[in-house]
Amino acid sequence: MRFLILATAAATLTFATPALAQLRPLVEPPESAAAAQDGVEVFLINEGQVALPAAGPDTIDTVAKDGTRLRLVAAPDGQTMVSPGGFARMHYRLAAAAQMVAATAGTPPATAATAAASDRRPETLARGSNGTATVLADRISAYEPTYGVYGPGDAGAKMQFSVAVRLFGNEDGLRFKGAYTQTMFWALDKPSGPIRPTTYSPELFAELPLGQSTILGLGYRHDSNGEAGGQSIDVNRLFVRATKSFDLGGDWRFEVTPQAWFYSSRVGRGTDLDRYWGYTSLSASVAQTDGLKVAGTLRGNPGTGKGAGELFISYPLTRIGPAGLYLFGQAFSGYGEALSRFDSSDSHARIGFAFTR
Incomplete structure (x- = not known):
């Protein structure tokens, strides 16, 4: 179930740096920007045939479960190798200055209350x-x-x-x-x-x-x-x-x-x-x-x-x-x-x- 959630989240990701060859990042989306303050886990999946260094993108743009757009930056971790077909877990932190206005793509028709809420700028x-x-x-x-x-x-x-x-x-x-x-x-x-x-x-x-x-x-x-x-x-x-x-x-x-x-x-x-x-x-x-x-x-x-x-x-x-x-x-x-x-x-x-x- 955990990886089903990760796979769904991966479909909404956009990256601020070019994708790394044969390493596919999957983000476990946080509940909100506040929850992301304590860090977000990112899984690097090695889909290739050789071991690769566990180096993810410097920054990742993703969407929290409450619809808030977030920018994540890689935390300094000791580098390991990812074997073919394996994965590595990396820790990303919230780039607070790059938090974005809350918005959700493909949401149901908004009511007056939700439309008003979407026009507000969340605290950064x-x-x-x-x-x-x-x-x-x-x-x-x-x-x-x-x-x-x-x-x-x-x-x-x-x-x-x-x-x-x-x-x-x-x-x-x-x-x-x-x-x-x-x-x-x-x-x-x-x-x-x-x-x-x-x-x-x-x-x-x-x-x-x-x-x-x-x-x-x-x-x-x-x-x-x-x-x-x-x-x-x-x-x-x-x-x-x-x-x-x-x-x-x-x-x-x-x-x-x-x-x-x-x-x-x-x-x-x-x-x-x-x-x-x-x-x-x-x-x-x-x-x-x-x-x-x-x-x-x-x-x-x-x-x-x-x-x-x-x-x-x-x-x-x-x-x-x-x-x-x-x-x-x-x-x-x-x-x-x-x-x-x-x-x-x-x-x-x-x-x-x-x-x-």
């Missing part, structure tokens, strides 16, 4: 050492959420832009990335509506997949409030973190990200920032592809009893337009929501929209 996601985020383009992905939210009273407006760029390597092995996050606070409760001091956070880091569900990250982060003189705060940290992902079924996943760091330097007014930020954090999220996502982060210093927690809740607004847009809620309680106020405690709740999550 990539996994990193800081969790799963929205893909923007090849080599470029979201890092932290990009959003704009507003809250009552002195919460005002909070806006954040964050992006990561893969500098070297590929998504299936060791890669080096740069990231930039900018967080702004707009005091709309004041008559003049001033922009409060902004936090600027560039990063450089390396990531390495450990198996199919864990990604290790090691890097450097700089945080600055952009001020000069006595108001300047500049913090440099070296960090290590790892994200472990769990498939919950039904396109749901759970992720947990512990992180630890030490301060290589603290310049300006933030020399005692470790009393409030501490040396560790723990992030976790539960999310459904094209559905609800709840994410949170805790950090602090147990020795001083000072810390903070932040919560994000998002839901895609797929009917508004083709571009990704999410209803987005954000809440913060504790010390240091803004770098310039690292030694002040605040509690704020805001709601708005996000472009990535």
